[in-house]
Amino acid sequence: LPLLVYVPEGLAALSVGISNGLQSPLLIDEVSVLPHASLAPASSTQERRPAKVLEAAFAAIRTQALHVRNVNWTAIERAASDMVGDASMGFDEIQALQFALTSLGDGHSHRIPARDGSAAPAVPAPATEGVRHAAIGAASYVSIPTFGSMDSEASLQFATRLRDIVEADAGRAGHCGWILDLRGNGGGNMYPMLVGLWPLLGDGTLGFFVSPAEKTGWGMEEGRFGAIAPRLPPRPPLPNGSGVSSPVALLVGPRTASSGEIVALAFAGRPAVRSFGERTAGLVTANHPIPLPDGSTLALTVADITDRLGRTYPNGIDPDVRSRGMPAASIETDEAVRDAGAWLESACR
Numbered sequence: 001l002p003l004l005v006y007v008p009e010g011l012a013a014l015s016v017g018i019s020n021g022l023q024s025p026l027l028i029d030e031v032s033v034l035p036h037a038s039l040a041p042a043s044s045t046q047e048r049r050p051a052k053v054l055e056a057a058f059a060a061i062r063t064q065a066l067h068v069r070n071v072n073w074t075a076i077e078r079a080a081s082d083m084v085g086d087a088s089m090g091f092d093e094i095q096a097l098q099f100a101l102t103s104l105g106d107g108h109s110h111r112i113p114a115r116d117g118s119a120a121p122a123v124p125a126p127a128t129e130g131v132r133h134a135a136i137g138a139a140s141y142v143s144i145p146t147f148g149s150m151d152s153e154a155s156l157q158f159a160t161r162l163r164d165i166v167e168a169d170a171g172r173a174g175h176c177g178w179i180l181d182l183r184g185n186g187g188g189n190m191y192p193m194l195v196g197l198w199p200l201l202g203d204g205t206l207g208f209f210v211s212p213a214e215k216t217g218w219g220m221e222e223g224r225f226g227a228i229a230p231r232l233p234p235r236p237p238l239p240n241g242s243g244v245s246s247p248v249a250l251l252v253g254p255r256t257a258s259s260g261e262i263v264a265l266a267f268a269g270r271p272a273v274r275s276f277g278e279r280t281a282g283l284v285t286a287n288h289p290i291p292l293p294d295g296s297t298l299a300l301t302v303a304d305i306t307d308r309l310g311r312t313y314p315n316g317i318d319p320d321v322r323s324r325g326m327p328a329a330s331i332e333t334d335e336a337v338r339d340a341g342a343w344l345e346s347a348c349r
């Protein structure tokens with residue numbers, strides 16, 4: 001499997017890591033490094049291919065990228081442009097853009113391809129697919145999956161489903177505590193997730209967006225989260241302290257990323273919360289969508305996200321209790337669910 005790597009001029013050392021993304025061993029029979037070609041900057045007389053996507057992306061990165069001041073962006077931009085300028089190397093704009101985004105070092109910026117208009121539109125999955133709900137003794141188990149849609153109706157359905165579960169179970173006789181499973185939540189649209197969990201989070205500041213230019217608080221007011229979030233009808237808080245003071249166990253793991261991490265972060269600093277599992281992915285940053293000329297979108301990391309106490313999580317969120325970071329085949333055999341249930345049982349006494 002050949003891998004072509006662009007090496008900027010003057011690089012003193014190059015480290016290469018290989019992983020299959022799984023816990024199982026990865027066996028490598030042979031690795032060799034061979035020079036492919038020397039890429040010199042294109043001369044002023046050499047015909048250059050149009051690079052409209054790069055130009056638009058670079059204009060946004062220069063002024064908005066979170067880490068642009070932490071790298072030699074001038075050299076990165078020049079190298080990416082030269083990759084496209086020499087047709088003999090076979091790099092296209094998208095590969096050059098990926099090189100530039102990787103060089104930023106935030107680990108979160110990425111390009112979202114344009115939707116293929118020639119393909120038949122896929123039948124959308126139900127907005128609430130993946131939301132699992134069960135009673136575990138006096139507590140409630142709720143899985144909160146990835147939700148990537150920006151469609152207003154789908155967002156409303158997702159938020160309403162979560163809110164309905166929370167409000168219905170809170171009225172159950174003898175109910176005490178929540179297990180919120182974020183281990184399969186790889187991110188997407190954070191607003192329906194948070195609005196749906198408003199009864200357990202309450203109003204007020206939950207954290208901050210911190211960019212090089214400013215620090216802005218984020219949170220909810222009367223269960224609403226600004227103009228871009230789904231707007232559920234106003235509802236009263238849960239009775240008898242069963243909402244913001246009820247014990248909450250969070251299940252997290254390596255697949256908990258981006259908006260999934262932000263949901264966990266929203267509970268940081270709230271009383272009666274404990275997390276179980278393994279360290280999360282480490283993508284606790286805010287991405288801003290920027291349209292590109294080819295119809296694709298640049299999701300550019302523009303800010304760190306902190307919890308309500310101002311703490312950042314550049315390497316991910318470490319749980320309070322080490323437990324299973326991946327969901328088991330069933331809730332009944334899940335180690336993290338069992339550990340969380342035991343804690344809730346003691347917390348509810």
